[in-house]
Amino acid sequence: MRQVSFEALITKSINRTKLILFKPFSLKKWFCLLLIAYLAGNIGGGGNFSGGWNRDREAEAAKQDYASDNYLAQADKEDYADEELLDGWTRRPRGQCRIDFSFLKSGVALAFIGIIGLFAIALTIFIIWLSTRFKFIWFNSIVANDASLKEPFRRFQKEGDSAFKFYLLLLLIVICFLGLILLWAYFNGASAGVFKENADISFLRIFGVFALPLAVAIVGIIVFVILGMFLDHFVLTIMAMDRCAFIPAWKKFREIAAQNKKDMF
Numbered sequence: 001m002r003q004v005s006f007e008a009l010i011t012k013s014i015n016r017t018k019l020i021l022f023k024p025f026s027l028k029k030w031f032c033l034l035l036i037a038y039l040a041g042n043i044g045g046g047g048n049f050s051g052g053w054n055r056d057r058e059a060e061a062a063k064q065d066y067a068s069d070n071y072l073a074q075a076d077k078e079d080y081a082d083e084e085l086l087d088g089w090t091r092r093p094r095g096q097c098r099i100d101f102s103f104l105k106s107g108v109a110l111a112f113i114g115i116i117g118l119f120a121i122a123l124t125i126f127i128i129w130l131s132t133r134f135k136f137i138w139f140n141s142i143v144a145n146d147a148s149l150k151e152p153f154r155r156f157q158k159e160g161d162s163a164f165k166f167y168l169l170l171l172l173i174v175i176c177f178l179g180l181i182l183l184w185a186y187f188n189g190a191s192a193g194v195f196k197e198n199a200d201i202s203f204l205r206i207f208g209v210f211a212l213p214l215a216v217a218i219v220g221i222i223v224f225v226i227l228g229m230f231l232d233h234f235v236l237t238i239m240a241m242d243r244c245a246f247i248p249a250w251k252k253f254r255e256i257a258a259q260n261k262k263d264m265f
Helices: 006-022 027-039 055-080 107-144 150-155 157-192 203-242 246-259
Strands: 089-091 097-099
Touching: 006 027, 006 107, 027 107, 107 150, 107 157, 107 203, 150 157, 157 203, 157 246, 203 246
Parallel strands: none
Antiparallel strands: 089 097
């Protein structure tokens, strides 16, 4: 692997950034690059920027809301202590409530839940497909200093679809892995009796029951994160440069990694 100094790398990155963003400056280009970066998954997060100057007013409002809720709850207990309400709720004496989940037994409710679940799955798959395609568009934007959308979207169709299939397979593997970890933790807890009512539970007991599944889950997540980093920064780059599918790019990446183990580590 070719040795590159960090100073030279940072200097080239800064110069490239100036060229793309300011030579010439174009607000339309900025918005296009922002959209491409966001859809490619290179921008994320957000924050809470509320200041501390209004916290006293918020605390006072919270106190008033809490007092009002207590007053209404007490009035509700007195007025409806012996009354049974509809809509799946049953009012018990002393203001205790019980949720009636019998409506879930109806076919309409199950069909509605199934439709929502299928819609969520379809939306997730679509987002993964779109994000994978835009990873190649983002690569093209940086290398070619081009903020266009339509032409690169069509040009990288083969590479994007090939990478999307692997990302989808990887997602299924991650879901199965986490599902097995949850089942493992559940059966460990059930065999140890920590889910029983009035069980004698201590921190050491909980740690002893769930420590091994948690450790395996953490190691697995770290492995998947490292694999995702290699995919995004190496395999997809090879695919974009060589205009090849995922399997040939993965083989080439393995050859590069094998020849430069120390540098890759």
